[in-house]
Amino acid sequence: MYSFGVLLLEMLTGKQPTDDLFVDDLSLHNFTDSMFPDKLAEIIDPHMMREESQPGEEVWMQSYIIPLVALGLSCSMKSPKDRPGMRDVCAKLSAIREGFTKSHTELSSLTALVTGS
DSSP states (O other): OHHHHHHHHHHHHOOOTTSTTOOTTOOHHHHHHHHTTTTHHHHSOGGGSOOTTSTTHHHHIIIIIHHHHHHHHHHTOSSGGGSOOHHHHHHHHHHHHHHHHHHHHHHHHHHHHHHTO
16 A cells, blocks of 8 residues: 555656655655645646646646545555555545546536537
8 A cells, every 4th residue: 555655646746755855754755745735736746737727726636636645645654554445545546536537527518518519
């Protein structure tokens, strides 16, 4: 579970645990946790973000990015007993995916309605 959490944090931040930034007691987990949730936009990989001028930026952060970072943080806790089980992780990922799929479908329907396609 720990490796999955670290991998998720790597994908979301674009940083690796071996980056020069992480020395002494600073780790990818601690770095991300220190920015969570209020300053996440500062550390999220720009490829994961929507342009700020795009409608729905806040919804994107609240609905998808923040829950994924929270999951990465919980999976990469130092103590194994503090990490969630696989069943819980799968349920959380499924809920995030379902929300994304539903909003994408609704957006596509709205776009088709507006453009007449």
